[in-house]
Amino acid sequence: MIEKIGYKKADLIYSCPTVALFDDTLDELDKFVIDGKIDKQKLKDGSEVLLVMDITNKIKFEKTFKAGDNLPLSDIVLNEKEEQLDFSSLDFSQLGEPVYQKKVKSYTGEETEERSYAIGKRKDINVKIGAVIILDLDVANKLMTEAAEGDKGLNVFCSPDSFEKWGVGERNLTELSIKINNDASIEDADNLWYDTIAQTKGISSYSTTEITESMNKGTRKIMSIYYSMMIIIALTAAVTIGISLYTDIRMRSRKFAMLRACGMSTRQILFMICRQNLLYPIVGVLCSFVPLMLCNKLFKYIAQKVERGEWSPRLPIFAQGAESVPWINNVPYEYNLYDSNIKAAVIIMLAVYFVIILLVTMPQIRFIRKQSIVDEIEKSSF
Amino acid sequence: MEIQIRTQGLTKQYKMGTQTVDALKGVDLEIEKGSFTAICGTSGSGKSTLLHMLGCLDRPTSGDVFIGDIKVTQTKDKKLAKIRRENIGFVFQKFCLIPELTVTENIIVPVLLSNKRPDTAYIDELCDILGLSDRKTHLPSELSGGQQQRAAIARALANDPQIVLCDEPTGNLDKKTGEEVISLLHEVNKKYNKTVVIVTHDEGIASGADRIVRIEDGEIKR
DSSP, X not given: OOOBOSOOTTEEEEEEEEEEOOHHHHHHHGGGEEEEOOOHHHHHTTSEEEEEEEGGGHHHHTTTOOTTOEEEEXXXXXXXXXXXXXXXXXXXXXXXXXXXXXXXXXXXXXXXXXXXXXXXXXXXXXXXXEEEEEEOHHHHHHHOOOSBTTBOOEEEEEOTTHHHHHTOSXXXXXXXXXXXXXXXXXXXXXXXXXXXXXXXXTOOOOOHHHHHHHHHHHHHHHHHHHHXXXXXXXXXXXXHHHHHHHHHHHHTHHHHHHHXXXXXXHHHHHHHHHHHHHHHHHHHHXXXXXXXXXXXXXXXXXXXXXXTTSOOOSSGXXXXXXXXXXXXXXXXXXXXXXXHOHHHHHHHHHHHHHHHHHHXXXXXXXXXXXXXXXXXXXXXXX | OOEEEEEXXXXXXXXXXXXXXXXXXXXXXXXXXXXXXXXXXXXXXXXXXXXXXXXXXXXXXXXXXXXXTEEGGGOOHHHHHHHHHHHEEEEOTTOOOOTTSOHHHHHTHHHHHTTOOOOHHHHHXXXXXXXXXXXXXXXXXXXXXXXXXHHHHHHHHTTOOSEEEEESTTTTSOHHHHHHHHHHHHHHHHHSOOEEEEEESOHHHHHXXXXXXXXXXXXXXX
């Protein structure tokens, strides 16, 4: 029977999952330890835990936690989002008022309501971090529990005996938690969580918000580079197309003059030029379509391989795998219309081409209108 | 005789830096239908400028040009193009054939511009008369100067215009070939009753014309 006790409505909760492992599984983790060591006995008597993250969270957490740090734990808190713990049969209304209820905005701008309920007997537990472990994605997928949807964040690994030693109940529902004031923002809660955990030895700590903001800044920088590159390439292409078409018209000026002498009107010539110009975008799109698709697929393939750590090109910059090419995580795939919306990509490409052609056609028209038949015909050659 | 081309007080001024040059100074001229007229003069006398005015290739500074009854000096570009297309054929010193097109294709350009179907019998006849029957599929670069000029004459006649204007048609040809071209123009004048106006500084060529118009410093010498 779940007992609701220990938390007040004014409390805020931040939590991460705990995972109990048997000895044979613990043996497999030795090679992933980056700090400290796995002491099975200390895990069993509940005096130490293992702090575990996956490779994708390495940057976030590796400098925050050190082996030997104190880790102040509290007991069970249920969060409605913790579906991996299978609360499908749990009637949250039976738990009464949530201990934490606040509307928060996600980074996508979507507003959601965060609610947490306190259950079980509140107990403050003080343990030390025995070892800090960074797992490969495969092992992490097998062992870790998601702290939030799609994000494993930080897990505490302990022994099945730890819960009994700590005097907490149902181990499958046990999570680390922290209490903060309700008037704090979700960002403050986030900061406090990391500060609290990291405070013991004065080590630096980074909250998810800070890290997200820093990553956003990085993403913005990288996006600005991408956009600048795109604009430079587009402008170069536009100017090149413009110069080519204008030069082409100038080179054909004597032929136009001859045609005008034979009775072609300026309007007919302009119509002919416009018709020819309009063909360029269509031919351009058709010709560029296949190479662009191939390049897109190749780039994505390489990026995914590097990101997963499956492939590491033998260049010094790639020597340490994905970590040494952080931009790889910031490639704006979602803006890659070739991948996500091919129709829109073709329409936008055609539209851009047409605008370029329109801009180029104007000086051509001006040139033809100003052209003197006599002057052109008297030029020495075609 | 019916007047085919008429000019009234035709002047043309060019700006050369800060100076204004009078290329034509009040030219009054009448050219009869079916005549062969030679406009003679030294270099820079204004003879080519006059021909360009007569052929609606350029607009005068003042004065009027009449093609038949049409006052072309105040006509809009579209109508002027139609007059050039239907009433006037040009033969230039530098041939002005389109290098990418064959002889036949060059010849039928004015016909196509009129949105008409080329009269193959007439085009063949022109090629026969001008000695181009075995050169129809050749590109201009594969022809001699004389052949290119004959192709240009054929093109000038393709739309069956009433007027053929020739700007120094022998200027780029040797003497013998030049004489052949002039003789062809005479033949065209007689056979098809075309009004031929030829600009030349060669007195020999001018002497064969029905009428010689001498121009000096932009003025016609009587």
